[in-house]
Amino acid sequence: MSKQPTAAWPYLLQLDHTGKEPLYLQLYHALRQAILSRQLSAGTQLPPTRVLATELAVSRTTVITAFEQLVTEGYLEAHVGAGTFVASTLPEEMLQVHAQQAPPQEGKKPPRLSQRVQQVMHSPLRPPVQALSAKAFQPGLPALDAFPFDVWSRIAARRYHHPPPELLTYGDPTGYRPLRDALAQYLTASRAVRCQPEQVLIVSGAQQAIDLIARVLLNEGDMVWVEDPGYPRAHTILLGAGIRVVSIPLDQEGLNVEAGKRLSERAHLAYVTPSHQYPLGVTMSLARRLALLDWAQRVGAWILEDDYDSEFRYCGHPLASLQGLDTHGRVIYMGSFSKVLFPALRLGYLVLPLELVEPFIAMRALYGHTSPLLEQAIVADFIMEGHFLRHIRRMRTLYAHRQQILIEAIRQELHGVIELEKHEAGMHLIGWLLQGLDDRLVSQLAARQGIDVRALSACSKQEFKSSGLLLGYAGVNEQEIREGIKHLAKVVEAIV
Structure with missing residues (x-):
């Protein structure tokens, strides 16, 4: 086990004591980056929490909170009586995560798009780019009895009283810009998603998002990895699009990437729920996440990360997204308001790699154009005013x-x-x-x-x-x- 000299920690983990970001979060990000950039190698022992707190001039609680989150996510390992160490199972050849996406390579081939979206983009007729019941024990149903409808009603009344003309038109197919701004900020802070508002696409729920992905990125007969057991609607939507669904088994580390390679090495997409697998609740290990990203980059596949209920974590903080580890633009991040607000909204979102934004807008403009704008405006206000x-x-x-x-x-x-x-x-x-x-x-x-x-x-x-x-x-x-x-x-x- 290697040790980092105590005197080096304040230089390696520089914290801004006057900044707006909480110190525990700054320490978490600093340690995580140091591990992923190999400044801290596998097996490195970290100082005791009291010692590190003194060296960094922070409270011991700050250090403990950051350590606990990193242990939960698999970056650190805590051994009773021995100390805390950088996880020993990280595949070092994959640990090259940078703050920004890698720049496009010269001569890089354009993304493989489906025949359907290519026809849409080159068509002269292309549009301009501008219930289930609530009862026990339905999975995925939020606490409607505890929703702040008084706050929601005030915002809705304000919006509906004198709605601006732009909220009464067909609108931008990418979605209401203030909502996209709010989502980009929220996802960056809470889920470690790397995105700009231009990468956010508002959709009418997760089902439409999956259908849209099939239309844009997949041709009939293409193969897609899905978790088994997994989300039945995703499986059915893909089958309905003529996709060959390949069921990949799970274990305690999540999707078995090696099994996926054996079953279908050249699959075009993998659909995963890494933060809280549906339905078993398993969290995909860091080693598996990196292996999945490596596979996608090597074969040119896409990964659809369905982050359907990660906000509801009762110990520590929500886990960082798979998308946040992606340095090659292979992950499409998907979320929905159905479980955090209420299902009748029919609002969800995708965070797209930049090279996919234009084809997705083209297909979104054709199918449904955009989700109801007044509802998007209400959600945007709900988020920006702190109620969310x-x-x-x-x-x-x-x-x-x-x-x-x-x-x-x-x-x-x-x-x-x-x-x-x-x-x-x-x-x-x-x-x-x-x-x-x-x-x-x-x-x-x-x-x-x-x-x-x-x-x-x-x-x-x-x-x-x-x-x-x-x-x-x-x-x-x-x-x-x-x-x-x-x-x-x-x-x-x-x-x-």
Whole structure:
């Protein structure tokens, strides 16, 4: 294990004590960059938190907070009684992350676009570039009962009272510019996404985003990696576009990149949920993230990063995005307001590599042109006036509480039948069914009782040793959780 001289730390980790960014975040970014640029090599031991706090003239809490986040994300390893070290499993040949995207190389071939978008861009007719019900335990449903509709109503009334003419037209197909500005700022600060407003494209939800990506980047018969188990709608949308979907298995580190190479080395795109895998909740390790980026760069593939619920992390801070590690412009970042605000908005967004912006605008202008502008303006105001971040902070506390209520209810009513463990992130848990129960049968019978529990097997092409149920807890209050589990217990009792 190597050690960095103590005197070198203040020079390596320069902090701005008068800056606006919190010191713990400055330290986190400085250490992360030092690791990725190999200034700190694998196995390097960091000073004790008290020593480093003294050397940097910060509180020990600042150092501990930064260390904990880096340990969570896999950059550091903490060994009880021995200290904290730079992770030893990082593939050093990949650790070259720079502050900006690598400049375009001379003679670089243009991106491979689908025949559909090429026809649109060269067509003389090309446009100018200018419910599900809320019940237990629907996955992905936010706490509608805790949404600040009073604040939302005031903003909406202000916007609808005297809307400017530009909000009543077809608008810019890229989306409302102030919303794109707000998103670029938010994603840079909270998710370590590297982007400018020009790279942000507003879409009508994640489904439209996936369809748009298929239309722009894929031809019929192209192969795409998807996680197995994974998000069923993504799988179906790709199949509907004539894409050959290749199911890639998971393990505790996330998508198995080596398995993907064996199954389809020359796939054109990989769809992943690295921060909180849907539905299992696994976080993709740093080594896997770098391996995935290396594969995409080497074969010229794209990566679609679906960051569907990363705001809701109850221990530490949200994990940094995969896109933030991408130095070659191979990652398309996707997010949605359905889970952080409410699904009826039908608003989402893509962060695109610069070379893909023009073709995506061309296809977006043709299909739907733009999402409703007044709603985009309301969301922009909601973000810029500070309500968005306050709402997320409140929901983190509320969802952590509701998760605990769900766990307690399962233990009381279904002990020995469903195994459920606390998780540090997300809006649902997997209830593993014991005693050989069929999750599809349980799901079907529960639906007849007004209980929405999704079968895990419906998300996968492979067979699991244990079947399971997706139990969403975010959108149901304490009473509804307890009553719902009692109804579920009656359903299970009738089968056992």
